[in-house]
């Protein structure tokens with residue numbers, strides 16, 4: 001039982017983010033950290049099976065709990081997204097939104113997009129990402145307010161927003177002069 005107690009008392013593996021209900025937030029955590037957590041939880045529960053004590057409070061579903069291999073047509077790609085897969089898909093969506101934005105937007109189009117971005121920054125399912133993104137948008141002086149007068153301004157603004165996240169994560173910044181080639185026209189030869 002000493003091993004079990006050690007497992008239950010262990011700090012969470014690095015990179016695991018908790019949800020607001022105190023349970024691990026998969027959409028806020030990378031696959032690597034999630035795997036470390038499921039390993040820790042399964043080692044704790046196998047130890048606790050040998051005693052009558054209650055199971056750990058932090059018990060994420062295992063990465064293989066969905067039995068993907070036994071479902072016809074299912075594979076590893078059918079697993080729920082982690083913070084990175086969610087991020088990549090969302091950036092594709094957000095930059096495509098700017099690519100499809102009109103060169104000159106009407107005030108109604110600007111208003112609609114503004115409402116969308118405000119809601120997006122509240123509802124993005126990785127809550128820590130959403131909180132930081134909202135804080136960036138609302139930075140004092142209004143310097144990060146969405147610029148929505150047309151495609152070029154909006155595309156550059158989105159690129160700057162993405163770069164703010166890149167900086168936070170220690171990733172290389174993207175040269176925003178090329179956002180349109182990356183997301184709309186394709187690279188020039």
Ligand code: FAD
Nearest residue numbers: 083084087088090091128129133159160162163165174179
């Ligand atoms: P991504 O950053 O997903 O980029 C995808 C592609 O976009 C790149 O391959 C590149 O071609 C292009 N690209 C890169 N930068 C730019 C740019 N500035 N402008 C235009 N195109 C560009 N993850 C966390 O761990 N913590 C967070 O707090 C967090 N916050 C996020 C907030 C938001 C709003 C979003 C949408 C995602 C957030 N993410 C966060 C996820 C993170 O940004 C990445 O998506 C994830 O780490 C995967 O990164 P990646 O290196 O595959 O490329």
